[in-house]
Amino acid sequence: MSTTTIILWIGTAIMTLGLLAFLGLTLKAPTENRSFFTITSLIALIAATAYFAMVTGYGSIVVGGRTFYFARYIDWVFTTPLLLLDLSLLALPTLSGNWNRIGTMIAADVYMIITGLVAGLINSNFKYVWFIASAIAFIVVLYNLLGYLFPLAAARGGEVKQLFNTLSILTAVLWICYPIVWLLGTEGIRLFSLPLEVGLFAILDILAKVGFGFVLLTSGVVLGR
Amino acid sequence: MSTTTIILWIGTAIMTLGLLAFLGLTLKAPTENRSFFTITSLIALIAATAYFAMVTGYGSIVVGGRTFYFARYIDWVFTTPLLLLDLSLLALPTLSGNWNRIGTMIAADVYMIITGLVAGLINSNFKYVWFIASAIAFIVVLYNLLGYLFPLAAARGGEVKQLFNTLSILTAVLWICYPIVWLLGTEGIRLFSLPLEVGLFAILDILAKVGFGFVLLTSGVVLGR
Amino acid sequence: MSTTTIILWIGTAIMTLGLLAFLGLTLKAPTENRSFFTITSLIALIAATAYFAMVTGYGSIVVGGRTFYFARYIDWVFTTPLLLLDLSLLALPTLSGNWNRIGTMIAADVYMIITGLVAGLINSNFKYVWFIASAIAFIVVLYNLLGYLFPLAAARGGEVKQLFNTLSILTAVLWICYPIVWLLGTEGIRLFSLPLEVGLFAILDILAKVGFGFVLLTSGVVLGR
Numbered sequence: 001m002s003t004t005t006i007i008l009w010i011g012t013a014i015m016t017l018g019l020l021a022f023l024g025l026t027l028k029a030p031t032e033n034r035s036f037f038t039i040t041s042l043i044a045l046i047a048a049t050a051y052f053a054m055v056t057g058y059g060s061i062v063v064g065g066r067t068f069y070f071a072r073y074i075d076w077v078f079t080t081p082l083l084l085l086d087l088s089l090l091a092l093p094t095l096s097g098n099w100n101r102i103g104t105m106i107a108a109d110v111y112m113i114i115t116g117l118v119a120g121l122i123n124s125n126f127k128y129v130w131f132i133a134s135a136i137a138f139i140v141v142l143y144n145l146l147g148y149l150f151p152l153a154a155a156r157g158g159e160v161k162q163l164f165n166t167l168s169i170l171t172a173v174l175w176i177c178y179p180i181v182w183l184l185g186t187e188g189i190r191l192f193s194l195p196l197e198v199g200l201f202a203i204l205d206i207l208a209k210v211g212f213g214f215v216l217l218t219s220g221v222v223l224g225r
Numbered sequence: 226m227s228t229t230t231i232i233l234w235i236g237t238a239i240m241t242l243g244l245l246a247f248l249g250l251t252l253k254a255p256t257e258n259r260s261f262f263t264i265t266s267l268i269a270l271i272a273a274t275a276y277f278a279m280v281t282g283y284g285s286i287v288v289g290g291r292t293f294y295f296a297r298y299i300d301w302v303f304t305t306p307l308l309l310l311d312l313s314l315l316a317l318p319t320l321s322g323n324w325n326r327i328g329t330m331i332a333a334d335v336y337m338i339i340t341g342l343v344a345g346l347i348n349s350n351f352k353y354v355w356f357i358a359s360a361i362a363f364i365v366v367l368y369n370l371l372g373y374l375f376p377l378a379a380a381r382g383g384e385v386k387q388l389f390n391t392l393s394i395l396t397a398v399l400w401i402c403y404p405i406v407w408l409l410g411t412e413g414i415r416l417f418s419l420p421l422e423v424g425l426f427a428i429l430d431i432l433a434k435v436g437f438g439f440v441l442l443t444s445g446v447v448l449g450r
Numbered sequence: 451m452s453t454t455t456i457i458l459w460i461g462t463a464i465m466t467l468g469l470l471a472f473l474g475l476t477l478k479a480p481t482e483n484r485s486f487f488t489i490t491s492l493i494a495l496i497a498a499t500a501y502f503a504m505v506t507g508y509g510s511i512v513v514g515g516r517t518f519y520f521a522r523y524i525d526w527v528f529t530t531p532l533l534l535l536d537l538s539l540l541a542l543p544t545l546s547g548n549w550n551r552i553g554t555m556i557a558a559d560v561y562m563i564i565t566g567l568v569a570g571l572i573n574s575n576f577k578y579v580w581f582i583a584s585a586i587a588f589i590v591v592l593y594n595l596l597g598y599l600f601p602l603a604a605a606r607g608g609e610v611k612q613l614f615n616t617l618s619i620l621t622a623v624l625w626i627c628y629p630i631v632w633l634l635g636t637e638g639i640r641l642f643s644l645p646l647e648v649g650l651f652a653i654l655d656i657l658a659k660v661g662f663g664f665v666l667l668t669s670g671v672v673l674g675r
């Protein structure tokens with residue numbers, strides 16, 4: 001087995017274990033907070049499926065001589081909005097009056113992933129224009145997360161404030177690494193080899209999904225203690 | 226014309242007639258129940274379109290020597306959530322407080338269709354892993370339908386209870402036949418020939434959409450009598 | 451540079467300028483009307499991205515010897531529902547009780563674009579069946595816009611009535627030109643050359659998105675004056 005294959009199997013395994021753990025935690029979830037558990041389980045399920053597709057060869061194509069894992073983008077286009085939904089529900093238990101901001105944040109996020117996918121498919125330097133469009137959308141996401149949801153969560157005070165603090169900083173730091181890995185990896189300037197890139201993305205994916213999920217679902221806030 | 230072509234034309238015709246009948250019934254629909262009529266008409270419209278695409282050759286591709294009708298999955302990814310929406314609206318006239326359960330059911334359903342599509346595209350035995358993932362999601366759908374919506378509908382009593390009884394059992398029985406036909410047909414172990422598989426799917430599709438629609442839209446419950 | 455390329459660059463530029471202008475207008479938007487500004491900016495952003503994709507060669511494929519711009523349909527499948535959402539929010543500040551009609555209108559619109567895409571991909575005369583399906587869905591959209599939303603907006607009276615009048619007639623007139631250009635252009639009977647078709651679609655897109663957006667976002671109604 002190649003290094004890449006081993007990494008992808010480890011990714012599949014950890015996402016699956018994360019999924020099982022989240023499903024286990026769901027059993028003791030208080031009814032009014034079940035959304036966090038179902039959303040986070042869905043995130044792990046989608047990631048486990050995408051990793052399995054990538055390791056068995058159905059999640060990549062060859063573009064201009066390099067292996068391009070398109071399955072990541074299918075994963076991300078669903079899981080990043082779900083992660084933002086988790087954070088939004090934490091800051092704002094009733095989303096109804098706030099669809100404008102949350103809608104903007106999720107639309108920017110989806111735009112970021114789709115333009116990132118186009119960038120990844122292109123071999124000429126035009127890819128950097130798409131990269132920049134994606135990065136601008138990413139800034140809009142971060143701005144809404146840290147500039148809008150953050151103060152709202154802080155205003156709720158106590159444990160919610162603390163938890164949102166941890167999760168939003170974790171999210172901001174991890175998410176910023178994605179475009180960096182992309183840029184240095186095989187989609188960008190090719191400083192990193194494919195196995196290195198796949199390994200770094202796997203670490204990020206595990207922390208941003210399974211790590212994030214554990215912090216959220218074992219917190220006193222959502223367990224209602 | 227080949228047998229397959231004849232069957233697909235019959236499917237197109239019946240879905241179209243079902244659509245016209247549902248549109249006709251919409252004219253006497255009470256305003257507060259119009260959603261059932263528009264959702265059910267949309268289901269028939271999508272199916273008629275998919276059958277027409279399949280019969281004219283734009284709904285299939287050849288994968289490893291066999292004809293694979295991908296248009297079914299485009300049909301199903303829209304129509305199965307709409308069927309579940311019909312059932313959810315019947316059990317719970319106000320969905321607002323119940324998005325968590327209904328969201329879970331619909332997410333599991335979409336996951337079932339997408340993993341089923343991947344399974345259908347694969348020629349090696351890895352397809353059975355995808356089949357199993359799809360089947361587990363299907364169990365989640367059935368569990369939410371029969372274990373969660375069913376008692377809620379029963380609690381509403383009278384005609385609603387009776388109608389939901391009929392429709393949910395009809396749905397459970399028919400939907401269970403889909404993975405069986407798939408498994409015995411050309412996507413699975415190839416016991417059935419393509420025309421037989423196409424014929425069985427056509428019967429199931431007609432019963433699960435047009436049959437379901439007639440029972441729902443001619444019932445006293447939605448006609449407000 | 452070919453004529454087509456020049457036109458597409460102009461389209462990209464105007465959509466981008468429209469986007470910047472709308473973002474600028476958003477700064478003075480009253481909080482309760484911000485949805486109009488974010489939705490309309492999103493429309494311009496998607497169009498600018500689609501034009502950029504088309505002009506750099508990543509938005510078209512060759513089908514049976516002709517250049518087919520599939521990126522238009524990706525643009526339209528997102529932007530036409532967003533335009534209808536703008537109009538719906540104008541006629542009905544609270545959408546909640548009206549999801550049935552608005553859902554029908556948007557479902558018909560998405561069906562119109564998807565069947566239009568299939569029509570555009572086909573080279574045989576079967577394309578006209580898909581064109582007719584798309585056109586019927588278009589009539590459903592127009593019927594809901596003019597027969598349902600129009601009287602509701604009129605009932606709100608005053609400036610809203612006036613603004614909805616202007617915007618819905620602008621929309622109806624411009625949108626009707628799309629199937630005509632399509633039919634006379636390279637997807638249809640090929641009376642128009644590709645550059646002429648691209649130019650006409652560009653004019654329509656600019657008026658239906660940037661023109662529409664300016665009328666809406668500089669109106670007293672949404673600026674709250």
Ligand SMILES: CC1=C(/C=C/C(C)=C/C=C/C(C)=C/C=O)C(C)(C)CCC1
Pocket residue numbers: 076079080083112113115116117119130131134135138175176178179182204205208209
């Ligand atoms: C800005 C940018 C990117 C950002 C990606 C991000 C932020 C991904 C986050 C993924 C997560 C969090 C996944 C699962 O948990 C790309 C598409 C790499 C490349 C183009 C520029």
Ligand SMILES: CC1=C(/C=C/C(C)=C/C=C/C(C)=C/C=O)C(C)(C)CCC1
Pocket residue numbers: 301304305308337338340341342344355356359360363400401403404407430433434
């Ligand atoms: C579990 C499973 C499947 C289930 C499909 C179902 C349940 C389809 C229902 C379709 C309906 C009801 C259509 C229209 O009315 C597949 C994808 C065949 C194959 C993989 C395993």
Ligand SMILES: CC1=C(/C=C/C(C)=C/C=C/C(C)=C/C=O)C(C)(C)CCC1
Pocket residue numbers: 526529530533562563565566567569580581584585588625626628629632654655658659
């Ligand atoms: C009826 C019909 C069509 C209608 C297209 C329309 C109405 C497009 C509107 C686009 C707008 C308004 C874009 C951006 O502002 C097609 C697909 C051309 C061809 C098939 C028949």
